[in-house]
Amino acid sequence: MKQAGSGWTRRGALGGLGALAACRPPAAPGGDVLAAGQPAAVLLSALAPARMIGWPRRPPTEALALLSRTAPIETGSLTGGGAPLGLEAAAALRPRLILDYGDVSPRMAAIAERTQARLGTPYHLLDGTLSHIPQAFARAGKVIGEEARGEILAERAAAVLARWRGAQRTGPSFYYARGGDGLETGFAGSLATEVLEGAGWRNVARNAAGVGRTTRERIAAWDPEVLVTLDPRIARAASRDPFWVRRRGGARRRILLLADLPFGWIDRPPSINRLLGCAWLAGGDRAAQEVAGWLWGIAPGKLATLGGRWLA
Structure with missing residues (x-):
């Protein structure tokens, strides 16, 4: 096993974060x-x-x-x-x-x-x-x-x-809907739901680990307050389906559609794109758009449509 810097390493130290020039060093042509x-x-x-x-x-x-x-x-x-x-x-x-x-x-x-x-x-x-x-x-x-x-x-x-972290509070209970039918989810403690759980939202999917399939019966028993998805197709279908929008006792379940461009704002994949979800939870659309701008150099005009939408 080689030492950090010459071979594989599990993680690196952060080091000092002083004021540094923003210029990017010359890159090797073609990528290396x-x-x-x-x-x-x-x-x-x-x-x-x-x-x-x-x-x-x-x-x-x-x-x-x-x-x-x-x-x-x-x-x-x-x-x-x-x-x-x-x-x-x-x-x-x-x-x-x-x-x-x-x-x-x-x-x-x-x-x-x-x-x-x-x-x-x-x-x-x-x-x-x-x-x-x-x-x-x-x-x-x-x-x-x-x-x-x-x-x-x-x-x-x-x-x-x-x-x-500073904006964390006791949030709603939620179910994170993935897959074509919304029955794939990130279970509590998974990388897929870390953004929401870390903000104080309570993941109702607790009978497994990681990302996996569940059933309508289990979701009905969990009775989440909010359905969260990155997929507009799931959000549109759920907003018209009484199963998804009605809770026990007749209360209406809210549906939150978060953006998935340029990558998912809470996962897909579970990488640095999750900063967008953190920024949105702390400061809304504009805060997330600002992060997308300095991460990828995306022009402000292309960011205007990116954000979170409550459909119900």
């Missing part, structure tokens, strides 16, 4: 950093888009239109969540290093060690916990040689998280 999975690619798209070799899973066209500085090619994924990228194909991309971001479990650490040993390419595994986003920016910036930009993003991310 391989994202192991989509969460790492989203981090890179904000930190150093020109350094990306490509996307493990190509984002939708409407997202790429907001991310014009990133590589449009699809590489496949070393860690799941898309078409698999084999080691021979990864070697053919000739990465200078591999960046992974998310779960730092023993299984993922073993993948990092094995891949580094087989390819002879430094593999950096960073902790994807929401509260560690500032450390992830700083560490990723250091290992890929974009330290000034990494420190700036770390400082700004820390400020967003501080406002999010």
Whole structure:
């Protein structure tokens, strides 16, 4: 196992966050950093888009239109969540290093060690916990040689998280609807619902872990106050379906549709895009749009339609 900076590492230290120049160092032409999975690619798209070799899973066209500085090619994924990228194909991309971001479990650490040993390419595994986003920016910036930009993003991310924590209160109970029919959800304690739970909202889905399927019967028994989704199709269908909009005793259930551009505001994937959800919970649409602006350089005119909508 190599030391941080020359091989894989579970997480990096934040270090000092002084006033730094905002200029971005010159990037290698064509990209030289391989994202192991989509969460790492989203981090890179904000930190150093020109350094990306490509996307493990190509984002939708409407997202790429907001991310014009990133590589449009699809590489496949070393860690799941898309078409698999084999080691021979990864070697053919000739990465200078591999960046992974998310779960730092023993299984993922073993993948990092094995891949580094087989390819002879430094593999950096960073902790994807929401509260560690500032450390992830700083560490990723250091290992890929974009330290000034990494420190700036770390400082700004820390400020967003501080406002999010400061705005915490006892929120409503909620069910997070995913999948085509809304019956896929993030169970309590999962990365998928960390943004809402950390703001004091109470996740009613508690009979499993991670992300998985449930049933209408269970949702009815949980009786959440709010249905949350990133999918406009789910939101529209739910607003017309008595099952979703009526609670026990006849009270009306509220439906919250949060934006999913350029990535989901509470997950999809569980990466630095979750800062948008934190900013929205603390300061509404304008606060989230401001974060999208400094993360990805999105022009203000393109941000006006992004936000949260209460449909019921």
